[in-house]
Amino acid sequence: xxxxxxxxxxxxxxxxxxxxxxxxxxxxxxxxxxxxxxxxxxxxxxxxxxxxxxxxxxxxxxxxxxxxxxxxxxxxxxxxxxxxxxxxxxxxxxxxxxxxxxxxxxxxxxxxxxxxxxxxxxxxxxxxxxxxxxxxxxxxxxxxxxxxxxxxxxxxxxxxxxxxxxxxxxxxxxxxxxxxxxxxxxxxxxxxxxxxxxxxxxxxxxxxxxxxxxxxxxxxxxxxxxxxxxxxxxxxxxxxxxxxxxxxxxxxxxxxxxxxxxxxxxxxxxxxxxxxxxxxxxxxxxxxxxxxxxxxxxxxxxxxxxxxxxxxxxxxxxxxx
Amino acid sequence: xxxxxxxxxxxxxxxxxxxxxxxxxxxxxxxxxxxxxxxxxxxxxxxxxxxxxxxxxxxxxxxxxxxxxxxxxxxxxxxxxxxxxxxxxxxxxxxxxxxxxxxxxxxxxxxxxxxxxxxxxxxxxxxxxxxxxxxxxxxxxxxxxxxxxxxxxxxxxxxxxxxxxxxxxxxxxxxxxxxxxxxxxxxxxxxxxxxxxxxxxxxxxxxxxxxxxxxxxxxxxxxxxxxxxxxxxxxxxxxxxxxxxxxxxxxxxxxxxxxxxxxxxxxxxxxxxxxxxxxxxxxxxxxxxxxxxxxxxxxxxxx
Numbered sequence: 049x050x051x052x053x054x055x056x057x058x059x060x061x062x063x064x065x066x067x068x069x070x071x072x073x074x075x076x077x078x079x080x081x082x083x084x085x086x087x088x089x090x091x092x093x094x095x096x097x098x099x100x101x102x103x104x105x106x107x108x109x110x111x112x113x114x115x116x117x118x119x120x121x122x123x124x125x126x127x128x129x130x131x132x133x134x135x136x137x138x139x140x141x142x143x144x145x146x147x148x149x150x151x152x153x154x155x156x157x158x159x160x161x162x163x164x165x166x167x168x169x170x171x172x173x174x175x176x177x178x179x180x181x182x183x184x185x186x187x188x189x190x191x192x193x194x195x196x197x198x199x200x201x202x203x204x205x206x207x208x209x210x211x212x213x214x215x216x217x218x219x220x221x222x223x224x225x226x227x228x229x230x231x232x233x234x235x236x237x238x239x240x241x242x243x244x245x246x247x248x249x250x251x252x253x254x255x256x257x258x259x260x261x262x263x264x265x266x267x268x269x270x271x272x273x274x275x276x277x278x279x280x281x282x283x284x285x286x287x288x289x290x291x292x293x294x295x296x297x298x299x300x301x302x303x304x305x306x307x308x309x310x311x312x313x314x315x316x317x318x319x320x321x322x323x324x325x326x327x328x329x330x331x332x333x334x335x336x337x338x339x340x341x342x343x344x345x346x347x348x349x350x351x352x353x354x355x356x357x358x359x360x361x362x363x364x365x366x367x368x369x
Numbered sequence: 370x371x372x373x374x375x376x377x378x379x380x381x382x383x384x385x386x387x388x389x390x391x392x393x394x395x396x397x398x399x400x401x402x403x404x405x406x407x408x409x410x411x412x413x414x415x416x417x418x419x420x421x422x423x424x425x426x427x428x429x430x431x432x433x434x435x436x437x438x439x440x441x442x443x444x445x446x447x448x449x450x451x452x453x454x455x456x457x458x459x460x461x462x463x464x465x466x467x468x469x470x471x472x473x474x475x476x477x478x479x480x481x482x483x484x485x486x487x488x489x490x491x492x493x494x495x496x497x498x499x500x501x502x503x504x505x506x507x508x509x510x511x512x513x514x515x516x517x518x519x520x521x522x523x524x525x526x527x528x529x530x531x532x533x534x535x536x537x538x539x540x541x542x543x544x545x546x547x548x549x550x551x552x553x554x555x556x557x558x559x560x561x562x563x564x565x566x567x568x569x570x571x572x573x574x575x576x577x578x579x580x581x582x583x584x585x586x587x588x589x590x591x592x593x594x595x596x597x598x599x600x601x602x603x604x605x606x607x608x609x610x611x612x613x614x615x616x617x618x619x620x621x622x623x624x625x626x627x628x629x630x631x632x633x634x635x636x637x638x639x640x641x642x643x644x645x646x647x648x649x650x651x652x653x654x655x656x657x658x659x660x661x662x663x664x665x666x667x668x669x670x671x672x
Binding site: 363 | 479498
């Protein structure tokens, strides 16, 4: 192991240390969760009753607050009768890591309770499709419009004041409207993701485009480039790697709108699964499903980052990722 | 200490005199007529350039020098068409120019290579704009890359090159578009001293071997003399032509000439023009120096 200091301002770490810390950044919260779950004297605010004794409303398996249990137990001790037994437990909404880990598998293999309901993998796939269409439609219009706004002041003036206004309108507020116009199925959900992404996208893309070094355009002018050539041969290739980075960030935002979008109209996708499982108090499944969203998001981003390195080989030398 | 008696910078050897005679016979590539430039600022109008007049002959090397704020960058940007003049005229081959164009190549201080294109594609850029087929543009570009000695790096991206190499690509790229005049805006300003002197020799070599006229902005007195046939000396506030100096140093140039009497005489003259002995400011600088020294380790000012 090298003896380089761990804490030096803005100095890059060795690959080995980077790996260790990356793993640790996931292990640390997992460790805290495990401690809270498995060490009985930490938190565990409830008592899970194993033996109801002579308390009339106790049932085995039932959870009750510790203070309340103590009161009832005291009463039984004073009045005589069967003393209730119980063990300390965390509330049902905080399942232990191993339960959630098991759910990662079992939630896929558990058959839906009703025939009209979807398997988990179907729900996930449905969510991914909604995200895909929302984000793709937004990008199809938002990317070109953003680049044009960042290149031509006239187009920017015509669009950006309104876009600036519209982006403050919360996308979910359009839910009822979207259902009225687009029906109760995927239409309004895609629309919500579109509204949530598009207006931010235009502004972010146009700002990135504006950051292109003006002297590159000047150099192209002195080399005989004209009008539309400047856009296609200088502006677009010049900002493409930065636009790609923006798109990765924006895709993350699209995911944050997914849950709201899927609650609109007929609940569907992973959100439907989560609400359904919460209703059945299968919180291990709820946690597993939430984590699956994170895993899908992170995996997509890692794949896109790798792809970006291939697409933009001239960026390899620099520190941008 | 004995003082070396320098000749006047106006004295020219018969050889140099003849070279200038011959030079003045050549076609005029660039002519600037009564050029003025005013900027509107918050404090009112500022005159950046005032009645600039000069001519550049074919295959001539003209350097432009002046104190900071003399508008030399504004001048070259107007010549390139990147800024517009307030009044006056810029003639290229006797035709007035409007806007930027490939007939006036430009090399910027900040390299300005297209980072997404390889060295070869960068050099091909101007050629492709002229509608030359990719195959022809590529073979032509390779010749220019050979000329600046970067054939090994033809497929590298600009980010993989050193500053000096980047600037050689920028020169090749500008020359490949076959400009009538090459405008260079402090192209070696960002380079270290060693690379800079190497680049000066490179540039001289290129200029000697191909038919190109160069207008070169610099703030380095030695560079201005070493490269130039004539030096256009500007003064600041407003930017005006102070003097046009015919450099009396013989060609071909080499670095030993830095200590020749003609070189030193020209340098002395440039020094006088650019750093005129002013009173107030320098007095204050000196006082500060003494104070600084005293704050330190009881250093006595040296006699």
